[in-house]
Amino acid sequence: MGSMFDSYNLVSEKCGKGGSIICNVIGIILPIAMISVGAIHIDDCPAQKYICIYLIVAGAFAILVTGVRCLGSMCSTSDSGTPPLPFLVVNGILGLFLFSWFIAGNVWVYGLYGKYNPTDKKADNYCKELVYEFAFWIITTGYILLGVLILLVCCVSCCCKRR
Template identity: 35%
Template sequence: MYLPIHVQDRPQSAVLISSFVVVNMIWWMVMIAAIGLGATHLSHCPVQPNIPIYLIVLGTIHLLSLSLTYTRKNWGDGMVSVMCSTLTAVLHLFSFGWFFAGTFWVYPVYPPNYTPEAFRYCHKTTYQFAFAVTTLVWVATSLMFICSCCFALLTCCKTVISGHRLIPNRYTFYGATSDSHEPAGGDV
């Protein structure tokens, strides 16, 4: 398998690779379960009939997206890789919109009645699975947003604290750490 130079030179820790594999396997299982639950209980949620459909489409989109990602990695740089990347981007955009639609289907009916004869009925396992997956994705998204903001804030603070050393002037190239105000070429 071909890897770019910068990726080949960077050592990957066994813990990082193992964690990635475990998280991927768990996500595959969750998405397969979503498809199975949605398909099995397709007509068992009259309070919001879109919830089983939400699970089926969500699972299918994510499994297809993961499969395309693996296909792209295995084919290297070529037309197949470009097509897989493009299709994956389209699937991610659709998944983003579908997730918001699922949020508006799952949360407003909370808590549904789990008794089949009731008016606001939804199959218990199907609804709770949809609720849990939607909530976990919201929590993960929120954590990533908070971590990104903290990283940006720390980067800004580090830049401000380091002062003028990281800001180029007419005598230095970007990133120079010299405090000297002499021209970069010596005696010019």
């Protein structure tokens, strides 16, 4: 999860105020959707009960990270815009937690891949398709954005070397 949110923060830094607003709106709407899907369907995936918990916790902490970053930038006293040290420490701890939680989500979601039953609610391996697919694509999108970010960094570094 952390990589997805780090990606939009990097974009917001490079795209100015308009890009920042768009990225912050996405950074709030997506976690709210995660919390909503996880909470509404908390009992709809007995095949892997932690998928809904993953969505709720990841969404809540993503909102918390966004709030800490916004607060840190508002409390910035230097001309460079660097937040005070306590905000950097809290942001680092939250980032480590989100990274760890992202790995746990990978285990829970990808571990169920191809093994769940989206139709028979009485089956032990039942998981509502909406819940599983949403969690699957949240995680997969994180990997896609990470890949795009790595590709962009490689392209920029190659362009900068040639000059």
